[in-house]
Amino acid sequence: MLYSEKVLDHFSNPRNVGEIEDADGVGEIGNAKCGDIMKMYLKIDNNIITDAKFKTFGCGAAVATSSMATELIKGKSIDDALKLTNQAVVEALDGLPAVKIHCSVLAEQAVRSALSDYYTRQGIDPLPIVGEIKEPEE
Amino acid sequence: MEKRSIYADNAATTAVSEEVLEAMLPYFREGYGNASSIYKLGRDAQRAVEDAREKVAKALGAEPREIYFTSCGSEADNWAIKGTAELMAKKGKKHIITSVFEHHAVLHTTEYLEKHGFEVTYIPVSDKGLIDPEDIKNAIREDTALVTIMYANNEIGTIQPIEEIAAICHEKGVIFHTDAVQAVGHVDIDVHKQGIDMLSLSGHKIHAQKGIGALYIRKGLTLPNLIHGGGQERGKRAGTENVPAIVGLGVAIEAATRNISEKNVGITKQRNKLIDGILTLPYTRLNGDRDKRLPGNLNISIEGIEGESLLLMLDMYGICASSGSACTSGSLDPSHVLLSIGLKHEVAHGSLRLSIEDDVTDEDVDYILDVIPKVVNRLREMSPVWEKMMKGEKYE
Numbered sequence: 001m002l003y004s005e006k007v008l009d010h011f012s013n014p015r016n017v018g019e020i021e022d023a024d025g026v027g028e029i030g031n032a033k034c035g036d037i038m039k040m041y042l043k044i045d046n047n048i049i050t051d052a053k054f055k056t057f058g059c060g061a062a063v064a065t066s067s068m069a070t071e072l073i074k075g076k077s078i079d080d081a082l083k084l085t086n087q088a089v090v091e092a093l094d095g096l097p098a099v100k101i102h103c104s105v106l107a108e109q110a111v112r113s114a115l116s117d118y119y120t121r122q123g124i125d126p127l128p129i130v131g132e133i134k135e136p137e138e
Numbered sequence: 139m140e141k142r143s144i145y146a147d148n149a150a151t152t153a154v155s156e157e158v159l160e161a162m163l164p165y166f167r168e169g170y171g172n173a174s175s176i177y178k179l180g181r182d183a184q185r186a187v188e189d190a191r192e193k194v195a196k197a198l199g200a201e202p203r204e205i206y207f208t209s210c211g212s213e214a215d216n217w218a219i220k221g222t223a224e225l226m227a228k229k230g231k232k233h234i235i236t237s238v239f240e241h242h243a244v245l246h247t248t249e250y251l252e253k254h255g256f257e258v259t260y261i262p263v264s265d266k267g268l269i270d271p272e273d274i275k276n277a278i279r280e281d282t283a284l285v286t287i288m289y290a291n292n293e294i295g296t297i298q299p300i301e302e303i304a305a306i307c308h309e310k311g312v313i314f315h316t317d318a319v320q321a322v323g324h325v326d327i328d329v330h331k332q333g334i335d336m337l338s339l340s341g342h343k344i345h346a347q348k349g350i351g352a353l354y355i356r357k358g359l360t361l362p363n364l365i366h367g368g369g370q371e372r373g374k375r376a377g378t379e380n381v382p383a384i385v386g387l388g389v390a391i392e393a394a395t396r397n398i399s400e401k402n403v404g405i406t407k408q409r410n411k412l413i414d415g416i417l418t419l420p421y422t423r424l425n426g427d428r429d430k431r432l433p434g435n436l437n438i439s440i441e442g443i444e445g446e447s448l449l450l451m452l453d454m455y456g457i458c459a460s461s462g463s464a465c466t467s468g469s470l471d472p473s474h475v476l477l478s479i480g481l482k483h484e485v486a487h488g489s490l491r492l493s494i495e496d497d498v499t500d501e502d503v504d505y506i507l508d509v510i511p512k513v514v515n516r517l518r519e520m521s522p523v524w525e526k527m528m529k530g531e532k533y534e
Contacts, residue, residue: 008450011447011450012450012451012454014520017519017520018520028522032483032484032487032523033482033483033484034483035444035463035472035483035484035487036444037521037522037523038522039522039525055520055521055522055525056520056521056522057442057443057444057521057522057523057524058444058447059444059445059446059447059463060446060447060450062444062447063447063520
């Protein structure tokens with residue numbers, strides 16, 4: 001498995017690992033059966049993501065994409081976070097092996113899942129804003 | 139603790155030994171003759187090949203003319219299985235028996251034969267990773283052509299009751315093949331005494347180079363030719379002999395089968411220390427029978443973490459290991475071996491295999507036992523699965 005230096009860096013020194021106790025939105029995606037679970041915590045103030053943390057069960061790419069996704073959305077507006085694509089995560093990591101692309105999709109969906117939870121907590125239907133959350137196929 | 143460099147993946151491959159390399163070197167630049175040539179340079183090469191054949195035969199309790207060199211263990215498996223299938227199909231026997239947890243060199247070959255009109259019975263294994271010979275007995279039919287069962291499993295190291303299975307096959311007049319790639323050099327093998335009709339082995343698992351293997355075929359059993367061409371390997375497997383590799387295999391197998399039981403005492407002791415040490419971590423289990431297993435093999439499931447992450451982190455500490463996680467196999471499913479012994483997918487993802495040899499030191503073992511808890515705790519701390527387990531929640 002050929003990982004880029006950046007993937008290995010984000011795997012060995014993952015940014016933003018942990019939980020946010022008073023998170024405004026928490027999302028979880030994946031299942032242990034298929035081998036990857038990402039849980040994402042967001043702190044949101046005035047439409048701005050002021051903090052993001054994650055916990056991940058999964059391979060090196062799963063950890064690295066979670067780490068990179070939190071880095072890419074921290075300090076950004078919700079609108080910008082919703083525009084985060086898995087491709088952007090892959091590019092920020094200087095690429096991923098083909099069999100690991102699904103990890104970047106998980107990271108993208110974990111962000112959306114947490115935002116979806118944020119809207120639900122606000123009493124707003126997340127579906128028109130965030131769209132459907134795609135669970136990985138088993 | 140100072141970082142060490144520990145290779146604990148000898149079941150994947152091994153380094154070419156000093157002794158093997160020394161023996162091979164003259165056959166690249168000086169003794170480079172074609173073993174089929176009539177002049178001295180050729181005759182010397184032929185002599186070297188036949189000398190290696192004798193060494194392989196002796197190590198297995200076979201006769202030299204029963205040994206055929208191949209390019210690898212997979213080739214030997216393919217030849218044994220497809221060759222027997224072709225041979226026996228002529229007699230109307232188109233049923234093959236194997237087990238669910240064979241190496242892919244066997245499983246993908248039997249799956250191929252299924253597409254070509256053969257019927258295959260896959261014998262299940264116990265939760266300890268052992269085959270019950272009674273199951274084989276019950277599966278044998280009038281039209282059974284071949285039983286192929288691995289000698290020792292490549293992932294969990296369990297050693298199968300080969301002699302009993304061979305006896306059952308002979309009683310019923312069925313040909314018996316065993317993939318012994320993981321067993322050679324680690325357990326005492328005597329093909330004649332044990333009643334083995336065919337046996338596959340590989341050089342690079344026993345400190346020869348990659349790209350050389352052998353198939354033992356009991357005399358009297360005539361498989362169809364594998365490669366058509368010249369008269370090499372008694373016309374059964376054409377192609378100019380890879381003399382240095384063959385010479386290397388001869389030296390390697392002689393060294394590997396020297397004092398096996400003596401070597402195993404030390405290896406087993408270190409292996410058991412590793413098992414007991416790792417099992418002190420909560421939510422871990424040893425995969426495969428503890429006693430009926432290869433001396434250097436340990437395979438442990440560590441719940442709450444995923445195998446590839448574990449391997450990457452061990453690598454940062456200089457430890458080379460292996461896992462049955464899906465992520466390391468390039469597929470979505472974890473190891474078929476771990477699933478076959480009843481592990482749930484999520485548990486199979488977090489497995490660790492270490493395969494050590496007699497060069498492992500007390501310091502190495504202490505280092506591994508120091509590093510593993512650190513790495514496991516670090517991964518568990520960032521694992522939402524572990525978090526749920528600790529809260530007593532379901533995490534599937």
